[in-house]
Amino acid sequence: QKEVEQDPGPLSVPEGAIVSLNCTYSNSAFQYFMWYRQYSRKGPELLMYTYSSGNKEDGRFTAQVDKSSKYISLFIRDSQPSDSATYLCAMSAITNAGKSTFGDGTTLTVKP
Amino acid sequence: GAVVSQHPSWVICKSGTSVKIECRSLDFQATTMFWYRQFPKQSLMLMATSNEGSKATYEQGVEKDKFLINHASLTLSTLTVTSAHPEDSSFYICSALDTDSLQFFGPGTRLTVL
Numbered sequence: 001q002k003e004v005e006q007d008p009g010p011l012s013v014p015e016g017a018i019v020s021l022n023c024t025y026s027n028s029a030f031q032y033f034m035w036y037r038q039y040s041r042k043g044p045e046l047l048m049y050t051y052s053s054g055n056k057e058d059g060r061f062t063a064q065v066d067k068s069s070k071y072i073s074l075f076i077r078d079s080q081p082s083d084s085a086t087y088l089c090a091m092s093a094i095t096n097a098g099k100s101t102f103g104d105g106t107t108l109t110v111k112p
Numbered sequence: 113g114a115v116v117s118q119h120p121s122w123v124i125c126k127s128g129t130s131v132k133i134e135c136r137s138l139d140f141q142a143t144t145m146f147w148y149r150q151f152p153k154q155s156l157m158l159m160a161t162s163n164e165g166s167k168a169t170y171e172q173g174v175e176k177d178k179f180l181i182n183h184a185s186l187t188l189s190t191l192t193v194t195s196a197h198p199e200d201s202s203f204y205i206c207s208a209l210d211t212d213s214l215q216f217f218g219p220g221t222r223l224t225v226l
Contacts (some may be wrong), residue, residue, distance in 0.1 A: 034221060043118075043205045043217035044156070088155065090215070098144055098209040104155040 003027050006089055015112050019076040021044025023089035023103045026070065030091040033065050034100065035074045038086045047087075048074065079110045114140045116208050118218035125196055126226055133191045133221045135206030141186035143206035146215065147179070150203045162189045196225045 006023045013019055021035075032051055036044035048063040049055055050056045055065045062075040072091075086107045090100040115138040125131050135145055143164050148156040152201075160181050161169040168181035178200075180192040193200055201224050207215040 034214070035223075036217070041203070041220070041222070043116075043207075043220045046214060046216060049214060091211065098157070098213045098215065099146070099161060100215055102156050 001026065004089065004101050004103045006092060007106055008104065009106035010109065011106060012109045012111060013079055015079060015081060015110055017079050018084070018111070019079050019108060019110075020040050021074040021076075021087050021089070021106050021108070023072050023091075024070055025072075025091055025101075027091070027093065027101070028067075028070070029093035029095065030101075032092045032100075033063070033072050034090040034092075035061075036062055036088040036090060036102075038105070040085075041091050043104060044088055076108075079108075081110050084109045114208070114210050114214075114216040115191060116206065116216045116218040118206055118221050120221060122222040122224075123220060124224045124226065125189070125207075127197050127213075128195055130192055130194045131196055133204055133206075133223075134210070135189045135191070135218050137187045137208040138217075140208070140210050142189075142210065143186060144209040145189040146207045146209070147181060147189075147191050148205045148207070150205060152203075155225060156205065159191075193223065198225045201225045203224075 001110045034049040035047045038044040053067045060077045064073040086105040089103040092100040119134045145162040147159045162183040164183045183189040205220040207217040
């Protein structure tokens with residue numbers, strides 16, 4: 001069983017929809033939680049990160065971490081065609097020298 | 113956010129030749145950098161962890177003699193694919209760790225071996 005499981009998708013939504021992207025994990029040592037966005041043929045771009053349970057908001061994006069359930073989510077409000085990309089969740093433990101464990105990614109398409 | 117560059121962005125080479133890919137952290141120093149490989153429509157596969165001034169740590173199954181990594185300074189790590197073959201064709205991406213332990217990725221290098 002993988003340490004990080006990500007909802008596989010793909011997801012296709014109309015413009016303006018609210019998108020929910022989710023990951024679960026099994027390693028209770030994970031303390032850092034990140035979301036990356038990767039456009040086709042590009043390197044991943046760090047979108048959001050949190051160090052603890054709770055919510056963090058940045059514009060149209062909200063990252064949510066529930067450490068008791070080992071579950072993280074990324075919500076995108078008012079989705080735009082430019083949000084079409086693959087989203088990767090990533091997690092790391094303070095003892096692991098920054099090495100992150102990545103989900104397999106969810107590909108999102110936002111249709112105009 | 114922090115900026116990481118890679119060079120070249122794409123390279124085509126003949127089978128049997130060696131190819132060097134550079135990864136630079138442009139506005140921060142990175143003691144640790146990572147090298148990944150990614151096949152189409154697949155997730156990132158960690159190849160090795162590169163630490164400045166010491167030998168790289170390779171993931172299981174990655175040939176260290178084929179994928180040579182050098183991290184000579186706090187802003188530069190290089191990956192050399194030696195005696196490249198068509199099966200080495202892939203998208204290679206590096207990342208650099210900042211002081212907050214966040215990974216910032218380069219734009220990737222597409223390698224095609226003929």
